[in-house]
Amino acid sequence: MDCLQWIIQSSHTDAQRTIERLVQQAGAIFFASSHQMPMALVYAIYSLCAHSEYVELLRTEATRKLDPKADNPFKHMVLLDAFLRESARLNPLDALSIQRKVMQPFVLPSGAQIPVGNLIAVPQQAVLRNGEIYHDPESFNPFRYLSAEGKLHHGGFTTRYTDVNSAYPYWGSPRKPCPGRWYVSETMKLALLHLIFNYDFKLAKERSPRSFFWTTALVPRMDTRVLLKERETTKCETL
Incomplete structure (x- = not known):
């Protein structure tokens, strides 16, 4: 993956180049990802520690379906993708999403009038734990996004980690979502697979708080410790 080359190729005019x-x-891009991607990765590691039953399942999936020679080596690793999506659902980086300043007055479908100068946002954390959208929303269950055949399905809303819609505003609005989400997804998957193939790990304190609010941001706590032990088994040669 070459982020700089992607920027060049996506610039279509002389002024853009x-x-x-x-x-x-x-x-x-680097400034935006300097804190958000590490935070998302930390939450994914916390999720692996808290739900260790998925570690061996992910190792097995990677052994069978990771294709390092393909353009998209993670294409068939649907459980890993679903795991990241579920971790993101329960651990959003901010309680709000799609934050905007009102430049001209308008009326919401509910009839609420929004005056100029007001700030408005989607209550992302509440949406992602809405029981009318997600069955048993407080439980961690990546399989909610998978069909009985082990494929990503569309249970009324999009299901991939990088997908965007009103039920999953993690990446922003469907009209203008985060352009770096695929880069984040690939990097996160590489990091997690390296971790699960090369280490056994657990939280030092399983029941301690793992995040705190800073304004509306949900920030991982600096004093949360993850204990790592190098695995004695054969490492994955493709990572």
């Missing part, structure tokens, strides 16, 4: 703009685009 100037060195100054390419540097600005790269800087914006």
Whole structure:
């Protein structure tokens, strides 16, 4: 994966291909990902520790379905994708999503009038734990996104980790979602597979708080410790 090459290839005009703009685009992406992707990865590691029954399932899936020579080596690893989505659902990086400032007055479908200058957002954390959207919303269950045949299905809403819609606003709005979400997805999958193939791990304190609010952001606690032990079994040669 080459982020810089992606920026170049997605620039279609001479004005977009100037060195100054390419540097600005790269800087914006790196700044945005400097804290959010590590936070999401930390929450995914917490989820692996808290739900260790999935570790061996993910190892087995990777052994059978990881294709390092393919353009998309994780294409058939549907459980890993579902695991990341469920971790994101229960551990959003912010209680709010799609935060906007009102530039002209408008009326919501509910009839609420929003004056100019107000800030408005989607209550992401509440949406992701809404029992009318997700069955048993407080439980961690990646299989909610998988069919009986082990394939990602559409139970009334999109199901991939990188998908976007009103039931899953983790990446923003469907009209203008996060453009770096595929980059985040690939990087997260590489990191998690390296971890599960090379280490056994657990939380030092299973019942201790693992996050806190900073304004509306949900931030991993710095004092949460994960204990790692190198595995003695053969490592995955493709990672």
